[in-house]
Every structure is written in structure tokens, then in C-alpha cells.
Amino acid sequence: MLKKIMALVSLALCCALVQASEIHAVVKDQKGKAVADAVILVTPADPRNALRARAPAAAVDQVDKQFVPYVKPIFVGSTIRFPNSDNIRHQVYSFSPAKKFELPLYSGTDAPPVMFDKPGVVVLGCNIHDWMIGYIYVSETPFFAKTGPLGTAVINDLPAGEYTVRIWHPSMDRAEESTSQRLILTADTPGLAEWQIGLKPNIRVPRVSGEATATYP
């Protein structure tokens, strides 16, 4: 009987040790307003905890002459498809050091998928519609998420242990490294990470051109 009890206790302890935990992230701007499209990156101190890598299929669509989603985090080595849901042609490109590529004019789902094998930020553009801009964040860590309209995100399935958590946003006014926070997760206590960041003005090529021209009547 004692042996049975000892076995059950041991099993319960083992389950607790491998039980997943989660991090709740909240990102606000300097005025306390929720920041959407911030990428939360969670790096385990123990590299063995990063072995549970996920490589989900990903896509960045083009809808109403915009990239959708505006920000797409992926794990390094992932492949992205670029379907074109508009009934016109787009020409997608990137000059970013993390991935330089160009998809010549295409419509529908004709474009071949692109593999992102180097971590970093990839800025997307369309050579026909200059106002189109999108971001792919190629993450070194398999644990990441993106904040929604409420400025919150949850990263789950994290093994208990020590983690470094940081964020990236296209308009963030500081270096990504300066946002690092250290968290220790236990099985029964989710971690909470909060940031208040400054955002630079998001100046983009306007879709509607303004009246800049001196003209003779």
C-alpha cells in the first residue's frame, strides 16, 4: 500500500514538474493606451526548454491593398505563403537583411512560399502600391505571441523555469533589448509581464495623395 502511495506521489510530482505554465503580457503606450501588434518574445534560460519548437504554417494575405496581418511573428525556419485576395496583381518585396526577396507581379495564390531562415525583422512592401507595408518578425525563440487590440497576449505551453521576456513593435522608440524582463514560472503561477513603451509617429506613404502641386488654373 505504501509503495502505491509513494508511486502516486512521485507521479504527481513529475506531472507538476512538466506541467505547462503561461505568461500574460500587457503592452501600453505612454498615455496608457493599449498597443496592438506588439510581438512578445519569450526565451527560456534553459535551452532544453526551447526544444518544443512549433513550426505552424503561416500566411500573409493582401486584402484591399494592405498586408494582412500588419505584423506577423514566425519562428525561424518557417515558411510563409503570400496569397493575394485582391482581384489585382501585387509585387511583394523585402530589402531587409533578415530576408531579401521579390515576388514578381502575381494574383491569386500563384506566388511560391518563402522560407525565413534568419532571425530579425523583415519589412514587406508592394512595388505597385507604395503605401502597402507589413512586418514579419522572425523569432529565434519558439515562444512568442502578438498583442491584440486590447494590448494583451498570452503565451502558453511554457515549461516551468526561468525566462527572459522582451517585446518588439514597428513604432517602438527604443531598442528591443532594453525591454527585457526576467520571469520565473512555476506550474501553478502564470507569469505577468507589463510594458509601457513610447511609440514613434507611424509615418507612411499616404494612400490618398495630398495637394502638393502648384498648378496654373
Add this chain to the structure above:
Amino acid sequence: MRPRSCRVAAAALHNADMHCLGTRAFYKAARASVPALLIYCAVSNTARGDWVVATAASLSHDDNVGDARGYSDQVSDFSTSGTLSLLQLIPVGESYSLIAGGDLSGQLYDHLSGLRNASIDGLLSLKKKWGLGAFAAWSRAQVSVARSDYEDGYRDATVYRAALEVGKRVDERWNLGVKYTFERRVAAPGAGEIYGVSSDAFSQAGRSFTANAQYALSDRLSLSLGSLLRHGDVVSTTLGEGQSYPLSDLKAAAPDPTFGPAAYAYRLDGTTYAVRLGADYSLTEHSRIGGGFQRFDTHARGGNNYTNSVPQLTWRYQF
């Protein structure tokens, strides 16, 4: 020999028959068909390109609508205008794009009802991007034909334009461009000449060079500065009192009853300098509202110099 006053010539022209209706109607129809053809070409390519449908409305004030020299001849007025543009952008290869389409526009004046007009404009342009991305330099060649019908029909004209344009967005904030335009406005000529002066006062030709810079102050607000240098025909209207021109300075003269029963329009050779300051605010991703002020300074032959100040408010929506 000292040139005589043009007033004598103008009085004679006033009674002349200015129209040859049959021929004019034919040319009117032929000219109007050119923009329609361009629009048709655009429509037939729907499968290849994308449509741009845009509207604009503006309110402006000109303190010297008739481009008169003398203060007593200057007439100011407000005008409102609306434009509906239908363009199709057709990518041609990796670095060229063709834009074909047209505008329908109308303009109403508060007091000068004879200047109310409606226009149809067809355009065709070929743009080349010298590289990849939003910051690549680009150049564009454009031709357009417009037909304008005025409430006072003697101003009706067909306007032909050809332009070459070069631009570059330096970064997210700065956008620069220069443009050379040749313009020819063909109006119905009056009948004959008198003392060697044509009565074709509303036909004009001119060449202009514009340089424009736009600076984004924030994600919604941008400022612009534009300058213009134009040389060619200018039309200056006097109200009939106190202003006369030597015949040798005139290219044409004709009655201009839009401005009054004794008013005359004189076509002269002139150079115009203009500067424009503007600000634009992005209301939504699809719409902008802007305000601008344009100042024209024209130096015409024989010391006929005049200025115009034109403040303007504009709202644009692009679908």
C-alpha cells in the same frame, strides 16, 4: 508709329460673327470623343489592372478672376468645384505602369455665372520606377485631352496637355517632384481680324515648370511647398473703363461679356511665377482634407502685370 488703342479694334470685333456652327459642332463631337475613347480603353482592361475611383471637392477664392492689371478691373469671386476620377492602373512588366482614365468635373462661381463649367478629361500616362520600393525614383510621361463647356459658350475649349514628371520619395517624410507641362487650349475663334489683331482671345498655349516638395510632419499632417514658372499666352480681361493696350502688344482680343457688357479679353504673351503653400490632414486611410494658398505674379508684354491670390480648401476621397 505709335500703336493705336485696341479699343477701336475691340469695338469692331464685338459685332462680328464669332461662330461657324456646323463646323464647330463637328469638331466639338470629335474632340469630346477622344477622352471617351481613353476611358473605354481603360474599361476594356479591367482584368489586368486595378481601378482607382476618387472624388474631390474644393472651395476657393480668386481675388482677380479676370487676370486684370488695373485695380478697378479686378473682380474677385468664390468658386466651388467637384471632380470624379476614374483611373485604371495597369502594371506593364516589373517597372512600368500605365494609367488610363478620366475625370468628370464641374465648377460653380458665386457671382460670375458665365464661368460655370463642366469638363470631361481623358488621360494616358506611362510611369517608370527606377528601382524597387517606395523610395525609388520615378518618371512619368502623360498626355491628356479635356473638353470644357462654359455657361457662356464662347469660352468653350479643348485643352491638350503633355507632361514629363520626375519624382522621388526621399524617405518617409520627404517627397519631391518636378514637372514640365506643355499646354494648348483651343477655343472657338472669333471671326476675322481687325487692324491685324485676331479675335481668338481664348485660345492659349503655354509651357510650365513646377517643383514641389511635401513634408510629413506627423502620421496625419503634411506640409507642402510648390513653385511654378510658366511662359505663354495669358488672357487678361478689362471691364471696359480706363484700361487699354497697344495693338503691338496684343495677340488677340474679344468681347468678354461674362465680366460685363463692355468687358474685353486680351490675349498677351506673359510669364507667370507662382508659389503655393499647403497643409494636408489625413482624416482616414481613404480621405484627406487640405488647405492651401497660391500666389501668382504675372508679367505680360507691355508692362501688363497682375497678381492673383487664391486660397483653397479641398477634400479628397479615394475608394
